[in-house]
Structure formats: C-alpha cells, structure tokens
Amino acid sequence: MICSYCGSDNGGNYAENCGFCDAPLKKQRPTMKEFVYLNQCELPFDQLSNFHTYDLLVLLRLVREERSKSYNLMRTVQKAPEEVVVDLDTSAFAESEYRIYTARMKVVEGILIDRMGYKPKRVDDKLLESLRKKVENG
Template sequence: MEKESYYLIVLLRLVRDERKSAFNLLRIINKGDAAQPEIAALQAGQSEGAKNYKYWTRKAWIIENILRDRAGYYPAKITEGLLSGILEQVQ
C-alpha cells in the first residue's frame, strides 16, 4: 500500500508473467496426466502447479485492487509505452 503506483504497475507486470508461466506449466502437466493418469508424480505436480497458479493469481488481484483504489482502473496490458508514458507524466 505504501509503494508508488509506477512500482506497482511494474510489479503487476512481473506477477502476470509468473502467473502465465505457472499456467503454462500446469497445462503441460494436465496434458501429461490425461495421457498417463496412473503416474503419481504427475498428480503431485498437478496439485503443486495448481497451488502455484492460485498464489500468483491472488497476488495479481491484490495489486490490481490497490491500483484500482488509487487510480480508478488498472492496466489490462502493460507495455513499455505505458511505462514510459507514466514516467514522462511524473517528470
């Protein structure tokens, strides 16, 4: 709550990247589990991947809610142009 909005936007970008990576890994594990459902390691990986994905999803929601409370919105897509525009406005 004490961090600057620019910092939170950059952090949101990183959290969304981690969430996307966790989702892709979970998707791959789910495909493997569908092909070989009797392998216990895949089931353990599936539950761990689901926990990881939920963790990053909740962190993204927290940051989005803070940004929405401050500015009334949060960016759907965070690009370099958006970040440079914010820095220009600050300066």
C-alpha cells in the same frame, strides 16, 4: 513542519495533521524504487499500498508473467499423455502456484483500482514510459 500536500508551514507544531488542509504531516509519500522484483508481491497489503503507482504497475507486470508461466505449467501437467506418469505432488504444486499468483495479482490490481480508478488490461513498455515521463516532469 511543511505539509507535503498543500505546502503550508505548520511551524514547530507537532500535531498529527496540517492546520490548513488537515492532511497527515508524518505520512510518507511513495517514491519510485530503483528496482522492483517479483518476491515483493508477497509483501503485506500495508507495505504494497506504500509503493509508488509506477512500481505497482511494474510489479503487476511481473506477477502476470509469472502467473502465465504457472498456468502453462499447470496445463502441461494436466494434458500430459497417459504414458507419462505425473505424480500428484507435481500437479498440486502447479495448481497452487497458479492460485497464489492469481491472488497476488488481484491484490496489486485492487490497489491500482483504488488509485487509478481502473486496472490496466496490459502493462507494456509504452504505458510505463509515459507514466515515468509524467512523474519525472512533475
């Protein structure tokens, strides 16, 4: 088996780790996905940590957008005029959505901090395009 980190041939050795660099031989390295969608933010940490960094940045962008929408909905409900009756369920739903997306955002940001050493303030097209070019050029 060829080590995906150092490129050493470990022959027919069925060991868990590379004989040269001691890297795990059976660990799959992340590859870029064709599509990333918002519902993937609900995946457990172990699965999210297997996402490619580019995909995590796209997911972070989606989660931040949805969190902003939830915040705006929550503020609109809170600032509704007294003539408009807003039931407690609607208010509680708006607040819970905001809290959920905030927590999901922090999980994705935490994984990115572990990988990159920081969390980007903005995930814009320029950042994503430059990272995509770096990944494609290898």
